Amino acid sequence: MPSPQAVLREATDRRLLEEVVTRGRVTRAELAATTGLSKPTVSEAVRRLTEGGLLEATGAQETGRRGRVGTFYELGPAAGWVLAIEVGQSGVRAWSADLAGAVLREHERPAGAEVAAALLSIASEAVTQAGEGILRAVAVSMANPVDPGTHDVIALPDSPFPEGLMSPADTLAGVVAAPVWVDNDVNLAALAEQRAGGAVGVSSFAYVFVGPGLGVGLYLGDRLIRGAHGLAGEIGYLPGAGSGTLAAELAAGIGGPDAPSNDVETALRMLDNGDTETLGCAVARAVASVTAVVDPELVLLGGPVGCHPALLEPVRAALPPSPTRLEYGTLGTLASLHGATYSALEHARAAAVRVMSA
Structure with missing residues (x-):
């Protein structure tokens, strides 16, 4: 000691x-x-x-x-760098950044490639391009729940991203020597909004992700709440207005009763065409379920559908009266990648000083 x-x-x-x-x-x-x-x-x-x-x-x-x-x-020259990676249905994206958070290089592999292979390819590319620089930490954002203790991805029924049921740490073990930290994408988006987005200075807020799936990141009392098993905020599994779940209700409102839960393009077309009532009411039920339980000061809408400029007012109109403010997140669809960067930086700076002091 x-x-x-x-x-x-x-x-x-x-x-x-x-x-x-x-x-x-x-x-x-x-x-x-x-x-x-x-x-x-x-x-x-x-x-x-x-x-x-x-x-x-x-x-x-x-x-x-x-x-x-x-x-x-x-x-200084030995400060090193970090790698932040976002793994989702749109593909794998990553930033290499110095310890001040300045992005040095961007990396991307589109959807369609095998997820583990794309993750491995991006990490190899980033390490090669960095040369002799010291990689201090890797943070991976996953579009699935993650156990906060083991950092293992958790399989849930009807996952909208079954391709992402993998172990990023095991996949990257042969390529990176730095610690690999894994978290849920919605949690990391909430972290980013708290650090540098729409929730700066707000101690209790919820980030509602609407996209391929439905989820919530919770900041309560200046703490990110993951739950005992990493399942806090999985509101897509709550009962909807009918016999199904909130996620199924949202999907049905977009494309009919047999629609897939990840039909983002259809949802965006609906909003572009002014068809906002169905989505507004479904998202409002999700927001109301959160505010009724945790009473946050602020709720931010995020995700590829949640960020659409036509969605906010219909959701506000469908909500019951509440003192909770409802706004858009300010970091857009890159929020979880920003969050992975902040996570990597926090671990990297602590590790760099610890190694120096050893």
Whole structure:
């Protein structure tokens, strides 16, 4: 077990690394001022981070005054990079990003290819293009529920994405040496909206995904709620207005009683043509089921159908009176990929400091 001093040093180093990432380029004096840490503590931490390659000195601060000149620091050459991957019915997409979150390269394999092969191909491509850079973490967004303890994908009846019932960690084991973190796409979309989207500063909100399937990401009390088994938010299995489920009701409203649950293109055409009542009422029932149970401050609509500009007002009109606000998510159909990036970055920064301190 590490000593209390080692734990404190690691926490200090992590805090300063996060501050450099946020500010981009900063002096030790600025770090001391913004964190409230003493100048000697900051100087020692910056020395450790610089010697570990996570930071580098990039020039003198021009103050225009006599006296000691400060030195700017920013992310160093050994900071490494992360890989965020989204696996869904539209294909496999990925971003390689540095530890500040700047996207370095984009990767994509369209739908139709075997999912595991597409995932493996993208990871191999990203590692090859990165050269000698250190891959710190991989985060994979899956269009299926994921066990929060084991990161295994969970099979559910009538899954709209049966091709995604696979183990990303096992698939990538021979290609990436970094830890692989796996989460549900709706959870990651909610994470992204909380970090940099429509739910910034909101402690309790729900993200309702409408697309190939129906699901909810829940943030309650500033915590992402996954449930004991990773099944929190699987509202598509709730009873609908008839004898079927909410997901079946939504699918039937789009294409008839025998329609598949993933008929996104038909739903988008309906909305384009002004046929909004059926979808609006079905989505409103899903939203009402969430607000009645958890009473969030805000509900965001997302997913390829949920983001359609014609859907919001019909859903509002069909909802019973409630103090909960209903808005669109602001990150669009890339929300889960943004969420995977944030997840990878959080794990990568912690791991980079931990390895340096070892």
